Amino acid sequence: MVRHGRCMRSPLRILCGLLVAGLACANVALAQDSEIDNETCLSCHDGYELSLESTAHRLTAEARKPATAVACVSCHGGAEVHVDDPSVDNIGRPQAMTSSGVEALCASCHQPHTAIGGVGSDPHAGQDISCVSCHTIHKNHGGLLKDDEGAFCGQCHVAAVNDFELRSSHPMTAQAMTCISCHDFTGTKSPDFGHGPEANCIGCHPQQSGPFMHEHQAASSFSPEGDGCLSCHNPHGSPNERLLAQPGDALCFQCHGTPPAHMTAHEGLATNYNCMDCHSNVHGSNDNQALLDPQLGTMISGQPDGCFCHNVGGF
Amino acid sequence: MKRITTLLMLLSLALVAAAAAASDYEGTVRAGFVATDYEGFRGVDHPSMNVYEGALLSLEGFSYRMDNGMRVTADLKSIAMNNRNLTLGIAKSGRGSLTLSHNKYQRIYGEDSGTRTRRQVTNGRFWWQLHKSVRVFGGLGQTEKRGMYVPLFVIDTVLAIGEVDYSHLLYHGGVTFRDGRRLAQVEYYGSDFGDDVSSLNDRKSSRIRATASAPLPNYENIVLNAGFQHYVNRIENRDDTLRANTVWGGARFFYGDGYVLRYSFIFDRARRTGDLSATDNIANALYVGKTWKGQGGLMLGYRYTLQDDVVDEITGNGYYVSGWARPVAKLMLKAGYGSEKSEVQAGRTLTGDADYTREWGSVKYETPYGPVRVKVENKNRDNDDIGSEVDFIRVATDMSMRLDRYGEMRGSYAYHTGEYENSAGTFEYNGHVLSGDLMTESYRGAQGGLSGTYYRAKQDVDVESFRVGLTARYTFESGLGMQAIYTAYNFDNLADSSPVYTEYLTTNVVEFSLSYEL
Structure with missing residues (x-):
């Protein structure tokens, strides 16, 4: 059950503690303590400075403190030994590290x-x-x-x-x-618990995002019952249309059964129509709880309110 | 729209002229023509939907460096066409950067491109280093989508048409404070969604986030991180608001040579004013790993999750193990296993308890010409309470090869099979994807290329599609070049059941262009 107020206090305290602890830490020099300068490295590895020139790792960095300058030895440790014995085995290479x-x-x-x-x-x-x-x-x-x-x-x-x-x-x-x-690794799109892993999807598909007045719980990871967009769609690719995991009604039946009345009403509604023929607002609806097409009445009987049993347009 | 195209062309000319006056630049100017030919229903084949006929103009891989270290970059593809993909940037390393991008994409639903939706995404981002320890950043972007679409399921046997017309404005800004390994960042993200079809969907959202990360004092090998986020998503016309507060944090502990311990937690509470619902999401994860330098590694993990709203409470326990080994220098083996059990502790949900498992393994071998890889993966989801089960197996292999005198080639094959069982029946499919490409080395300025993809899906679906491309290129010593590319697309749904249209398409595309290397 939801407990308002108290639960938020502990994490906030932890957060504040971590922030204070972090800001109290000591600084760390970037460059390693080495007597080997860049010129010594470039005397053999001529041209490597050009590959870095347009990057933040440029060796000509206008650092305000020597301790924060980027040097070859900042990433390649063991240069003292390597200068005397220039072997690939005795110089630190990130590619060869754990x-x-x-x-x-x-x-x-x-x-x-x-x-x-x-x-x-x-x-x-x-x-x-x-x-x-x-x-x-x-x-x-x-x-x-x-x-x-x-x-x-x-x-x-x-x-x-x-x-x-x-x-x-x-x-x-x-x-x-x-x-x-x-797949963003910089942390700008996550975490989004509560309002959806689908936060990733709605950046490009905002029209499918709620909150709707009537949610389809499977489509909303706001709900404990939902896995968001991935409940129904395979995001990379699918053998079915529209990235759907399964075609037609099979998609609905992975969670829903057929309501008994659908087998008899309208001369066997369930056998003559697909679920989404009528329940077309599958992402969520601002019209009715059953996610029915608001034009359903017009389509069936030619009258907007012709589908009165379902209270289309109201609710 | 023509004004934008003219502007882009003038911009390209200005960039090229500026580059010609400088000494340190590179890039390729390309101009040509694209001819297309279609037979069938265009709305069925995705890869060919974004191909247009007409004049082609591009500035590719442009880079111009000034003496003061500032660099202008541009990659302007298909400037004059509706599938344009443009990126423009100016940056000075360590000082600042401004990047602009624009992309257009269309999705066709009808027999021709008359029934389609077109998406335009425009973004601008910048960062500026105010001080050695202070960086500000921000951005502004807009996504627009307009057009007519065909719903997947329609109540009658005629094509129903829907309309989409919206604009989504996104903006953000923030500041980062960094001092050595200590970092603190505050950022704001906002969005404004306007739907011209139904104003009931209009909404605005905002997100304020603060994060911090730093090593523990006197224990540099223990790094702590924490963050807080406040999120509001408001539906303007319904007075309905979703609010969420999220706190997260963790620690990473590096010990000795190759040991690592990671712990992280998240606590999130989301509340909705419209229906007074509220949900708590809590997760705790612990990972322990050991790496043997150059030989192998092992990672064990555990994750506990809790989702709790007014009615239901669901807990999840997940266990993970993965590892890698390099028995000889050219051979890499990897494997992993994950299992998560989700249980309904209170209330009653539609899908009930769920079991998820995933196993995978891969082998990579470095041949003298390039790597060969094989990957096998199995995923399973089981909802016992409602008799629903999913099994998914995928096997993929690829290889790439480079021969200095002849050229390079790449090939891959993937087989996948899926089986979905539920109370109403079973849906099964299997599919094959075979693809490859080859490009020869330049011989006296001449190069040739061949590429192709073949896809076949069977069982409860029956789809076949392929794409074949041929490239011929000749480059003169002066840097002038010419290129011809022929591409054929084909799609056929052999189990076509539509009473309205035939799910078949063949497309031929010829692109001829002249290029000049700056």
């Missing part, structure tokens, strides 16, 4: 996506996926991503990429969107 090691390294300056807005599980955790799995530091793509279109996601999510070739799909192949259009 995923948690990379995250810890990048977190020296950046907040991991999970720290900003992530809650619950991180699906990439435990899969040897780290920052450098998606980001390439020595390139100038936006956000230092491996490519502009998010195609790098498909390097691991092989099956998901093929879903966009099914009968109905989101327009990935038409380049009208990318993986990042929905």
